[in-house]
Amino acid sequence: DAGVIQSPRHEVTEMGQEVTLRCKPISGHNSLFWYRQTMMRGLELLIYFNNNVPIDDSGMPEDRFSAKMPNASFSTLKIQPSEPRDSAVYFCASGIAGAAETQYFGPGTRLLVL
Amino acid sequence: AQTVTQSQPEMSVQEAETVTLSCTYDTSESDYYLFWYKQPPSRQMILVIRQEAYKQQNATENRFSVNFQKAAKSFSLKISDSQLGDAAMYFCAYRFKAAGNKLTFGGGTRVLVKP
Numbered sequence: 001d002a003g004v005i006q007s008p009r010h011e012v013t014e015m016g017q018e019v020t021l022r023c024k025p026i027s028g029h030n031s032l033f034w035y036r037q038t039m040m041r042g043l044e045l046l047i048y049f050n051n052n053v054p055i056d057d058s059g060m061p062e063d064r065f066s067a068k069m070p071n072a073s074f075s076t077l078k079i080q081p082s083e084p085r086d087s088a089v090y091f092c093a094s095g096i097a098g099a100a101e102t103q104y105f106g107p108g109t110r111l112l113v114l
Numbered sequence: 115a116q117t118v119t120q121s122q123p124e125m126s127v128q129e130a131e132t133v134t135l136s137c138t139y140d141t142s143e144s145d146y147y148l149f150w151y152k153q154p155p156s157r158q159m160i161l162v163i164r165q166e167a168y169k170q171q172n173a174t175e176n177r178f179s180v181n182f183q184k185a186a187k188s189f190s191l192k193i194s195d196s197q198l199g200d201a202a203m204y205f206c207a208y209r210f211k212a213a214g215n216k217l218t219f220g221g222g223t224r225v226l227v228k229p
Contacts, residue, residue: 042221045218048216103161105158107156107157110160
């Protein structure tokens with residue numbers, strides 16, 4: 001099993017640019033989560049999907065952030081326009097929805113916005 | 115709202131010895147899950163152990179075990195026979211079963227292992 005795959009692993013961009021982070025969940029998993037990790041705020045859940053449908057996006061910071069899951073094997077998190085305060089490590093995690101669900105994390109994308 | 119607190123920012127342990135990490139949580143629910151995740155320098159989040167609140171028996175995974183005290187809302191992690199590879203950040207996390215799949219994380223404890 002390849003685990004959760006995220007790309008790119010590192011991204012450096014300038015303020016105002018669009019950033020797209022990608023995630024491929026573990027095959028067979030039907031829940032997908034996007035987290036952000038910063039020193040100041042720790043690990044925060046941004047949004048999660050069940051069966052490709054967004055269930056809770058209350059953690060999405062603002063309208064500049066959007067997430068999609070067009071199919072069971074792919075999701076994107078887009079920031080447009082990016083700002084320096086968006087610099088963080090972004091994690092994607094997947095799991096099997098249900099009472100005993102455990103989330104499995106990808107390696108993360110380290111984003112730096114200059 | 116649920117909160118998870120890890121009161122120890124950093125813990126140091128000698129190789130082959132035992133270290134215990136503290137975690138407390140605040141919830142009014144009775145049916146939930148608790149987790150410990152390990153984050154090594156690679157930044158990967160790795161599941162260490164999971165506990166279901168309705169199970170009284172403490173979970174164990176090889177050298178890792180928990181002390182789950184439901185009434186006290188405490189969920190500590192014990193690492194026995196510490197190894198250099200155990201050095202990492204450790205995060206405690208809570209999930210309420212009936213409220214979707216959201217994990218609430220504590221602030222983390224850094225574990226240093228001395229050879």
